[in-house]
Structures are given as structure tokens and as C-alpha cells.
Amino acid sequence: MQFTVGQIAQVVGGTVEGNASAAVSSLAKIEEAGPGALAFLANTKYEPFLYTTQATAVIVSPELPLRQPVAAALIRVADPYSAFTKLLEFYAQATRTARRGVEQPSVLGEGSTIGAGHYRGAFSYIGENCVLGENVLVFPHAFIGDRVRIGDNTIIHAGAKIYADTIIGQRCVIKAGAVVGTDGFGFAPQPDGSYRAIPQIGNVVLEDDVSIGANATVDCATMGSTLVRQGAKIDNLVQLAHNVEVGRHTVIAAQTGISGSSKVGDYCVLAGQVGLVGHIALANRTTITAQSGVQKSVRQEGQVLQGYPAFGLKENQRATAVYRRLPELERRLTVLEKSQPAPEKL
Structure with missing residues (x-):
């Protein structure tokens, strides 16, 4: 299946920066995407890939500043992760239900x-x-x-x-x-x-x-x-x-x-x-x-x-912390017992 960047933006309720007529036919991670793929950027630690990705389009947030030129078209949406999830659901549903x-x-x-x-x-x-x-x-x-x-x-x-x-x-x-x-x-x-x-x-x-x-x-x-x-x-x-x-x-x-x-x-x-x-x-x-x-x-x-x-x-976490210390607590108790005088016999 193939869609334009503009059509995808309509599905996810986003706005396009770049070529809205570019064709997209697959979904991929931003660090692995090639031509014709759509990726997304939700975690800022992956931002460097935005400037090197071969993806045709990338879904990003409205607030993301561009520090370098970007070759891919950008689709800006309020929540990139949710928007990409929606597209994954749409793609999976379309491919699963193709049989009749x-x-x-x-x-x-x-x-x-x-x-x-x-x-x-x-x-x-x-x-x-x-x-x-x-x-x-x-x-x-x-x-x-x-x-x-x-x-x-x-x-x-x-x-x-x-x-x-x-x-x-x-x-x-x-x-x-x-x-x-x-x-x-x-x-x-x-x-x-x-x-x-x-x-x-x-x-x-x-x-x-x-x-x-x-x-x-x-x-x-x-x-x-x-x-x-x-x-x-x-x-x-x-x-x-x-x-x-x-x-x-x-x-x-x-x-x-x-x-x-x-x-x-x-x-x-x-x-x-x-x-x-x-x-x-x-x-x-x-x-x-x-x-x-x-x-x-x-x-x-x-x-x-x-x-x-x-x-x-x-x-439970407090109990687990105590449980881990049991060998040390036992050792300290043994030392303490040995340091005490033996009890008198009655």
C-alpha cells in the first residue's frame, strides 16, 4: 500500500513541513528507515537520527526545534508516539483484512x-x-x-x-x-x-x-x-x-x-x-x-x-531489602553473642 505524506497527515491530524506529495509505502525505525519509509521521533535521544535518516517522512512534535537541515518531510503532531501507534494499527488492520x-x-x-x-x-x-x-x-x-x-x-x-x-x-x-x-x-x-x-x-x-x-x-x-x-x-x-x-x-x-x-x-x-x-x-x-x-x-x-x-x-520492597541483609545480620548477631559472657548456671 502507498500513501502520500499529506494523506498520512490527515489520518493522524498533523501538519506537513516539506513535500506533502512524497509517497510512503512502509513504516520503520528512524535509525533504520530508507527511502519510501515513514518513521517517528518521540524520544529526544534519537534526535541525531533526524538529520541523517533516509526516511521520506518523520512524525515529530510541534515543539521540536531543528538544529540542522532535514531532508525528510516532517509531520508535526501533538503526540508522535500515539500517532505512529495509530498508523501501525491502521497498517496491521489493512494487511490482515485484505483476504476475502x-x-x-x-x-x-x-x-x-x-x-x-x-x-x-x-x-x-x-x-x-x-x-x-x-x-x-x-x-x-x-x-x-x-x-x-x-x-x-x-x-x-x-x-x-x-x-x-x-x-x-x-x-x-x-x-x-x-x-x-x-x-x-x-x-x-x-x-x-x-x-x-x-x-x-x-x-x-x-x-x-x-x-x-x-x-x-x-x-x-x-x-x-x-x-x-x-x-x-x-x-x-x-x-x-x-x-x-x-x-x-x-x-x-x-x-x-x-x-x-x-x-x-x-x-x-x-x-x-x-x-x-x-x-x-x-x-x-x-x-x-x-x-x-x-x-x-x-x-x-x-x-x-x-x-x-x-x-x-x-x-515488599522493604522486606526484600532486609532479606538481602540477613547473612550480614546473622554474622553480627553471632559476633554479639560471642562477646557476651556465658549465662550463669542455676
Whole structure:
């Protein structure tokens, strides 16, 4: 795809200094960009590259002074980083959604419908009585079970598995290898020490604008629904167990596991390798730092927790500082004990 500098300025709401008719066909880092590329400058430590870059155009802030002549056209915007991010989203969306039509072999089950502008890749499978909206993209080797509902403009990437009765909203992205709706980990212990599987008869509901990362798993509910609310972003290799609820615009990083029936509030941040025990709740805007384990509910909004078991960030940092000094404190205690006279025997 190719655009003029002037067209790009219109998209990001910027003003052009230089050749507004110059053609741009790619995006690149300012230090690596060549002719035909668009770059951006948000961090002043990269300013020297502005005067040497081969980029055709660079997005910069309105306040940036020019210390030397610049060959590239400049697009001045209030927030260069956000503007470039918007262009990356536009470019990714345009390239992902370029596919249309049906490749063979592929299966659309009896009683299933799919809206206009869709794409079904080779070896994709859609079960019976499904309803898929407009501009839905189903990439090769994706599996969609019976009675699934998928909203407009959602993308199901290659090899993703969507189990029966799952409901997916609009503009969602299910990345390669993700599994949505598999049975939850429910087993009843028996008198002889064995375990008997508990039927999982619920489903999964993903609201609008949800992203599920590659090889992430979202288990169906035992009864009712496992629920991921609007705008939540789930990273690769995350496990959401049965009957979990994830709040609006919450982000969960890789290798995090949330046990059954736990509830995570809105606008929370769970960093990598976080673990939550079952049947607890996190208040809105809770942040859990990497490799932390949460064992009880968090009731107060806006807390930042760290450690295992997780507790307040500042308190944890003070405790860690003391922990590092334990060998020295032990040595000093030993010296102090040796300097004291032996206690008298009674």
C-alpha cells in the first residue's frame, strides 16, 4: 500500500513541513528507515537520527526545534508516539483484512451462516448452527464448534480452537493456537483415591474488542459462563480457568494463571507469571507485579502488590531489602553473642 505524506497527515491530524506529495509505502525505525519509509521521533535521544535518516517522512512534535537541515518531510503532531501507534494499527488492520472469500477445502456446517465480506481459509471448520457476522476472518486450520456466535470484524487466526456454544463479540482477535471453551479442570475425588470428571456444561463469553493471545486457554464454566469483558487483552500462554471473570480493559501478561471462579476487576494489570488462587476477587485498577502469587481477595482499588504471597509493593520492597541483609545480620548477631559472657548456671 502507498500513501502520500499529506494523506498520512490527515489520518493522524498533523501538519506537513516539506513535500506533502512524497509517497510512503512502509513504516520503520528512524535509525533504520530508507527511502519510501515513514518513521517517528518521540524520544529526544534519537534526535541525531533526524538529520541523517533516509526516511521520506518523520512524525515529530510541534515543539521540536531543528538544529540542522532535514531532508525528510516532517509531520508535526501533538503526540508522535500515539500517532505512529495509530498508523501501525491502521497498517496491521489493512494487511490482515485484505483476504476475502473461501479457500478449499473448508467446511461450513448445516444451519450456519456467515456475513458479507468474510474469509474462510483452507482446512478451516465451522460447525452446525453457528452465526458469524460481517467481515469475520477465519484463517486456515481454525476450528469453530457448534452453536458458536461471532460478532462483526472478528479475526480467528490459524489453528485457533473455539469450542461449542462460545459467544465472541465484535472486533475480537483470537490468535494462533488459542483454545477458547475447553472443559474446565473439574474432578471429584472418589473413595478409592481416583478422580471422576465433573461435566462442564457452561460456556465462554468474550465481549467486544477482546484479544486472546497465542496458545492461551480460556476454559468453559462448569455452569454459567467464563466471562472476559470488553476491551480486555490476554497475552500468550495465559490460563483462565472455569467461571473466571476478567473485567473491562484489564491486561494480563504471559504465563499468568487464574484459578477457577476468581474475579479480576476493571482496568487491572497482571504482569507475567502471576498466579491467583481460586474464588478470590481483585478490585478495579489493581496491579500485580511479575511472578507474584495472590492468595486472598484485594478489596481496595488501585493497589500495587508484589511477592509471594503478594502484599503492598513498598512493604515488599522493604522486606526484600532486609532479606538481602540477613547473612550480614546473622554474622553480627553471632559476633554479639560471642562477646557476651556465658549465662550463669542455676
